[in-house]
Amino acid sequence: MLVGGCDVGSATGKAVVMKDGEIISYVIIPSTTKPEVTARTVMDEAIKKAGLSSIDDLDYIVGTGYGRLKVPFANENISEITCHARGAHWLSPTVRTVVDIGGQDCKVMSIDEKGKVLEFVMNDRCAAGTGRFFEAMARVLDCGLEGLSSLSLQGKNPSTITSQCSVFAESEVVTLINEGVELVDIVAGLHNSIAGRLNAMVRKVGLVEDIALTGGCAKNDGLAKALEEKLGVAVKKLPQDPQIAGAIGAALIAEERLNRQS
Amino acid sequence: METNLKSKAFQEFSNAAETLVNPVLQRWKDQGGKVVGYFCSTVPEEIITAAGLTPFRMRATGSTGTEESDAFYSSINCSFPRHCFNQVLTGDFKFLDGIVCVNSCDHVRRIYDNWKRFVPTDFIEMMSLPRKTGPDQVGWYTEELAMLKDKVGKHFGVEITDDRLWEAVKLHNETRRLQKKLYELRKQEKPPITGAETLAVMVAGTAMPKEQYNEKLRELLDELSGTEGPGGHRARLLIVGGILDDPAYIKVIEDQGGLVVTDSTCFGSRLMWVEVDENASDPISALAQYYLTDRPSCPRMYGEHDNRAQYVIDMCREFNCDGVIGERLIFCDSWLVEHYMLGQDLKAAGIPMLKLDREYLTSGIGQLRTRVQAFLETMGR
Numbered sequence: 001m002l003v004g005g006c007d008v009g010s011a012t013g014k015a016v017v018m019k020d021g022e023i024i025s026y027v028i029i030p031s032t033t034k035p036e037v038t039a040r041t042v043m044d045e046a047i048k049k050a051g052l053s054s055i056d057d058l059d060y061i062v063g064t065g066y067g068r069l070k071v072p073f074a075n076e077n078i079s080e081i082t083c084h085a086r087g088a089h090w091l092s093p094t095v096r097t098v099v100d101i102g103g104q105d106c107k108v109m110s111i112d113e114k115g116k117v118l119e120f121v122m123n124d125r126c127a128a129g130t131g132r133f134f135e136a137m138a139r140v141l142d143c144g145l146e147g148l149s150s151l152s153l154q155g156k157n158p159s160t161i162t163s164q165c166s167v168f169a170e171s172e173v174v175t176l177i178n179e180g181v182e183l184v185d186i187v188a189g190l191h192n193s194i195a196g197r198l199n200a201m202v203r204k205v206g207l208v209e210d211i212a213l214t215g216g217c218a219k220n221d222g223l224a225k226a227l228e229e230k231l232g233v234a235v236k237k238l239p240q241d242p243q244i245a246g247a248i249g250a251a252l253i254a255e256e257r258l259n260r261q262s
Numbered sequence: 263m264e265t266n267l268k269s270k271a272f273q274e275f276s277n278a279a280e281t282l283v284n285p286v287l288q289r290w291k292d293q294g295g296k297v298v299g300y301f302c303s304t305v306p307e308e309i310i311t312a313a314g315l316t317p318f319r320m321r322a323t324g325s326t327g328t329e330e331s332d333a334f335y336s337s338i339n340c341s342f343p344r345h346c347f348n349q350v351l352t353g354d355f356k357f358l359d360g361i362v363c364v365n366s367c368d369h370v371r372r373i374y375d376n377w378k379r380f381v382p383t384d385f386i387e388m389m390s391l392p393r394k395t396g397p398d399q400v401g402w403y404t405e406e407l408a409m410l411k412d413k414v415g416k417h418f419g420v421e422i423t424d425d426r427l428w429e430a431v432k433l434h435n436e437t438r439r440l441q442k443k444l445y446e447l448r449k450q451e452k453p454p455i456t457g458a459e460t461l462a463v464m465v466a467g468t469a470m471p472k473e474q475y476n477e478k479l480r481e482l483l484d485e486l487s488g489t490e491g492p493g494g495h496r497a498r499l500l501i502v503g504g505i506l507d508d509p510a511y512i513k514v515i516e517d518q519g520g521l522v523v524t525d526s527t528c529f530g531s532r533l534m535w536v537e538v539d540e541n542a543s544d545p546i547s548a549l550a551q552y553y554l555t556d557r558p559s560c561p562r563m564y565g566e567h568d569n570r571a572q573y574v575i576d577m578c579r580e581f582n583c584d585g586v587i588g589e590r591l592i593f594c595d596s597w598l599v600e601h602y603m604l605g606q607d608l609k610a611a612g613i614p615m616l617k618l619d620r621e622y623l624t625s626g627i628g629q630l631r632t633r634v635q636a637f638l639e640t641m642g643r
Contacts, residue, residue, distance in 0.1 A: 066628060081636035105629070117640040122633055124592075124619065 001258055004058045005250030006043050006074060007083065008067030011103025011131050012216060013038035015046035016247040017058065018255060025050035026244050031103075035067030043073065060258050062250035066104070076257065081107055081120050083249030084214050089115025090252055091238045091245065096208040099198055099227070100245070101217035103131040106198065110205040119205045129194045131216050133166045137190055140170050141183065145220075148187055152222025155188025162193070169193070187222070195226035202231065210236040218242035263509055265459055266492065271482040272459065278466035279509055282323055282349075283357050286470045290316055295471070296359040296418065301373065302366035303528040303560075304391050306549045308538070309411050310362070311472060312430040313420045318358065319468030319529075321507045322346040322622060334376045340369040340593045341622035342505055347373050350381055360385030360417065362410065366562055367596050385417045393564050395555045404550040411546065427545035431538050433472050438534035440479045441467065445531060447486055448523045449581055452493035454486040457501065457522025458513040464529050465507050495521035496643035500578050502526040502604065503589035504560065504597050511624045515587065518634040519643070524581040526574050532558045561600040570600075571607040578613055585641055586615040587634070591622060614641055 007014040009031060016026045027045040031038045047055060055061075055073055063071030064083040071077065084100040089111055098109045106129045109120040127133050138145045159176050163169040169190065176186050202211070213224055213235055219242065224235050238245070263276050278284035283291075291297065298310045299318045310317035322345035328335075331348035349355060350373070361383060363374035374388050389406050392399035415422040444463060447454055455463075463482065467475050496519035501512065507529050512522050525531050536557050542548035558573045559566045574586065586608055590597040601617045608615045616637040618630065 066632070079632050079636035079639055081632065082639040105632075116642075117636065120636060120640070122629065 001255065002052070002058050003251050003254035003258065004043060004046070004055075004061040005083070005247040005252070005254060006039050006061060006063050006071050007065040007080065007244070007247040007250060008035045008039050008042075008063065008071060009065045009080075009103050009216075009246075010105075012243070013042035013067075014065075014244045014247040015042040016244055016251045017046050017050040017052070018248075018251040019050075021255065023240070023248065023251075026241070026247065028241075028243055031067075035070035036072055039063065039067065039071040040073070060254040062254040062257075064246050064250040075254070078250060078253055080246050081109055081122070082117055083246045083253065085109045085111045085117045085249065086115045086252050087245035087247070087249030088212050088214050088238065088242075090248060091240050092210065092212055092236055094210045095212045095236055097202060097205070097211040098245075099202065099211065099213050099218075100215045101130060101198070101213065101223075102215040106130055106201070106215075106217075108198070108201040108205050110208060121201050121204045123197075123201070127166045128169075129197045133169070133194065134217060134220065136166045136170060137173065137187075140173055141177075141187065143183070143187070148190075149220045149222040151184050151187040152191045152220075153188075153225060154184040155182075155186075157182075157185050158192050159186050159189030161186075161189045188226070191220075191222045191226040192230075195223060195230045198227055199230040207231060207233070209233055212236040212238055212242075214238070214242045214245035216243045263458065263462060263513065265456075267455065267459060269482055269485045271478040271485070272463070274478060275466035275482070276459070276462045276509075278469050279462035279507070280323065282321065282354060282469075284466070284469055286474050287316065287318070287357075290471055291357060297357060298360040298362060298385070298414070299355060299358040300362040300364075301370050302364045302391075303533055304366060304553050305362050305364055305389065306407060306553055307468075308427065308430040308434050308545075308549055309407065309414060309422065311433065312411075312422045312426040313414045313418050315359070315414075315418060316471045317468070320346060321465070321468075322349055323507065324354070325349055325623065331376075334380075335372070338593055339372070340367075340591050342591060343369045343373045345622050347376055350377060358383075360387075360414075362387050362389065364389045364391050366391065367594070369593070369595075385414075387413055391562075392554065393562075395559065395563050395566055400547070400550050400554050403554045404547045407546050407550050424545055427549075428540070431540060431545055431548065433476070435537045435540065437467060437472050437476055437479070438537050440476055440483060441534045443483055444479070444486075445524060447483075450490065452490040453521065453523055454489045454491045456491070456512075456516055457499070457525070458509040458516055460522075461506070461509045461512055461529060464533065465509070467533075468529070495519055496638050497521070497584040497641055498523045498582055499585055499587055500524050500526070500574065500581065500583045501530075501587045501589060502574050504528060504591060504594055505622075506530075506589055508624050511589070511620070514624065514627055514630050515634050518631055518638060520585075520587075520634060520638050522587075523583060524577050526558060526570070526577060528560055531577065532560065560596065562596040567600065567603055571604050574604065575608065575611050575613065578611075583613070584643070585637065586613055587637070588615055588617045590617070590619055592619050
């Protein structure tokens, strides 16, 4: 049984191909301005990587993510909230709280022992605490996205940054730079500020362990550490790239649909 | 609005909800009739009707921006007064012959301050609405309404007698009964009218002389009675919140497969679920009693949370709802804490709730869709 999950996000497109419940390939590409093109490109690459010849080899495909309505070859679309929960649960069955930090949204889901969403909260329309925020900060600090994480871990006296709006936070950062504050402390401060916001969202659904991070920003260890400090509990590390959790969830739901049909 | 309803009456309601001045209201004006705008559903329309005027509930339908009004407000003011006052400044409300304001919330109250100071208007009144709903407050509100009655009567040159008031009460109660009948149809497994369509009917009711409105609503009820809608929805929903006058917002929810079958909003069931007591001793105190105490309240009123939550739970049971969507305008002080508390109450009653913040003009549809779709999925639908 071959199934696909295609997660078209605001920043990246992710595709996963699964065979009999195992991942046989996955691909992540930057999103284009046309979600249909992103979906087609990333799925084709995943199919090629899996050694398959065409999209027709897949028995069922679920689309998810911001562009989920624009995945022309999907049999069905499911919200990324449901998909991330399923994906995180499959990767680590003890997870009960999922924090998904994507390109332009962050979401917190509480899930049950089967990976079903019990409750969720989602950020407002602004980019606070999302990939876009970190991209903007990496630009103003001239350190690259990867640099942010390692710099953050070196901060000894994190600065206090009160703005969570990317635009205002940028002005605060510029002020701190001009005051001569150590770069590592500014970056650590930024991570603390976002972790504080995520903590507040976690409190809204209620913190139940284990807690895991998914989405592109989950790769930021500095953020994970800052969040652990705010939450007072350890964040569970997922055994697979957390950025593809949504696509995995979509593929799992595809598999479930096929099982139900047969 | 996109609709499957073929009804001519509905088409008129739908058009009325999409604009400020509908053709029926325009005809009324052309024939020399006067129109008085009012903010907030706690202003008794009956007093305006009894003076031979048409009451018009203030909205900001058709607003495209807040460039004119932003100077008068701040970025932490609710988007409703900003859009509404923008339209005041651009002259969209010139068709009004008077305004009645109320201290419903501080954001709306400031429309009065700005309007009075900056926009010449013949008749603009501010009423004082109590915060609590006990007998003392009903006494206070009775006095407020008596004063409003006198001021309206004096300005428009009409003696608003008790007979005229009772006549208005009966007319408005008839509207309530008809609207309630429309809601009754939504209890069906396949309701013949959607939530978005119903909201258009309700909004139209605040923008037409009641006689004509009632007539058209009777026509719509005749057409819909005994019919069924397409069905096939994934869940039945109740929507609870404050000023929601945009059917397009509900349509986004319904396009995800969640049919809104009832509500607790101030353009919805709270306007009409209960009637004014026609057998009370005098009409003004009957109105005060109704608007302050008898009717399902909004979170602006203190000490009433449990009753409000119970109303939502009862409505859910009555209309067989699977879940509740709470909507709130960003920066709305009245609804600040309400949704959190209501969420707890609903959880205890086994009813899932999705909380949504929104701007007055429907925007951010992508995120709204995601939230609603995910909510339906959590219900296993």
